[in-house]
Amino acid sequence: MRRYDLVGRREIRLADDVPVPVPGPLEVLVQVRACTVCNRSDLAYFHYYGLRDHCAQGCFGHEIAGVVERVGPGVTRVRPGQRVFVRTPLTTGYADYAVAREVSVGALPDAIPFEQGAILQLLPLAVHATRGVTLGDRVAVVGQGPVGLMALRMAAARGAAALTAVDLDDWRLERSRLLGADACRRVDGGAGELAGVGEGFDVAIDAVGTPTTLNACVGLVRQNGLVVMLGTHHVDTKVTVDLVTWERKGLRVHSSAEPTDTARAGAMAVAERLAAERADELRLDKILTHVLPLTELPRAVELLSASRALYPDGEPAPYAGPPPKVLKVAIRP
Incomplete structure (x- = not known):
């Protein structure tokens, strides 16, 4: 399968011969249909890799929507073929497939396109x-x-x-x-x-x-x-x-952090109900501004990097505010 990896500061690399991961106990393999770029974490990992310890530890590409391909032992909440959105996967969503813990996977209603569904990572x-x-x-x-x-x-x-x-x-x-x-x-x-x-x-x-x-x-x-x-x-x-x-x-x-699996499961349960019953009120279409293919991930990162928030507070920066007329950019494998 294809997968982008963050391999150094401001350096991402695309490989096209990566083995499809195998889900372990209580894990889910998802065929990625869209992965939105996180305007904060993904960009900070990209620009501060090697400069901030945590930037080499987080998952680069963690806002996913797709279809369950396979489930590991003990999984009961989702099934193969089901549409889902994912919060904090174990492997990058800038790939054809990604693995996530079951507690981090929520049901995605049929009425929500995958590109908008990836934004639901923000909902819990x-x-x-x-x-x-x-x-x-x-x-x-x-x-x-x-x-x-x-x-x-x-x-x-x-x-x-x-x-x-x-x-x-x-x-x-x-x-x-x-x-x-x-x-x-x-x-x-x-x-x-x-x-x-x-x-x-x-x-x-x-x-x-x-x-x-x-x-x-x-x-x-x-x-x-x-x-x-x-x-x-x-x-x-x-x-x-x-x-x-x-x-x-x-x-x-x-x-905003969910420090325990109990907190994660509770927030995800509420998010699933809201997505199922009040999706129109979330106005996801107003948050999604761009859709690009996987091969154009570097362009997406460049587009979103024109942001004052990526520079230390109080220090000079080449940008006075956020990137113009850009909110969420969805990457589609």
């Missing part, structure tokens, strides 16, 4: 990230890339009374309006402008993952408010915070 993540949003909350989502937009939809589904979308880019904020934002605030990324978004939010979600955006969320929330770390801190792995402010406000905080 957003479900878990918004677990602290309650009925009537005022929620600010800082960063309107794909994961921020998915968090916006999940906050709405949980009954948030007011949703404020914050981003550097007017085009992305237009997408936010289409996905249900009540208010949109364009900022330049500086701490001053972010602080000007307001205060008194019940929940502030950092969907970018930089020191500036995390600390801005601290300022946005009310006393005893909730700060959610959704954007992954792949580039600035160490963040300085003002603990006096955190203590004075009595803030609550949680991340």
Whole structure:
């Protein structure tokens, strides 16, 4: 089979004679029909391989949709021939086949195209990230890339009374309006402008993952408010915070990570129900912007790499914001 591997910093290699992997106990072999490029993890692994230890440990190409080819011993939730989406596989989705643990596989409804279905990898993540949003909350989502937009939809589904979308880019904020934002605030990324978004939010979600955006969320929330770390801190792995402010406000905080299989299974079960019963409300068609063949993965990475978020916070960068008019790029084997 064909497979792209990340073999060095900014170096990916296509092989066309790789053996098809064999699923082990509680594992599933999926014929990949689409794999979307992760705007944060995949790009950070690509640009920081060898510079950040974790960039050689994560799975490059982890947002998959496809058809179950074979199941390993003990698998009961899915069957061969079933359409599925995958969160965090064991092998790359930039290939003809990929292996994933059963707990990371969800049922993909027939009505959702594979290219859009791969985006559903973000759904259990957003479900878990918004677990602290309650009925009537005022929620600010800082960063309107794909994961921020998915968090916006999940906050709405949980009954948030007011949703404020914050981003550097007017085009992305237009997408936010289409996905249900009540208010949109364009900022330049500086701490001053972010602080000007307001205060008194019940929940502030950092969907970018930089020191500036995390600390801005601290300022946005009310006393005893909730700060959610959704954007992954792949580039600035160490963040300085003002603990006096955190203590004075009595803030609550949680991340989006699912630390146990129980949490993963719970978030996946909710994501499967939403995909089956409320797919239209997810507006996946507004998040998918490009579809390319597997051989054009280098072009997809180049397209998405025109992003300020790939450079350390506060350091000079050749880009002022996100790549223009690009959200999700699907790779189709």
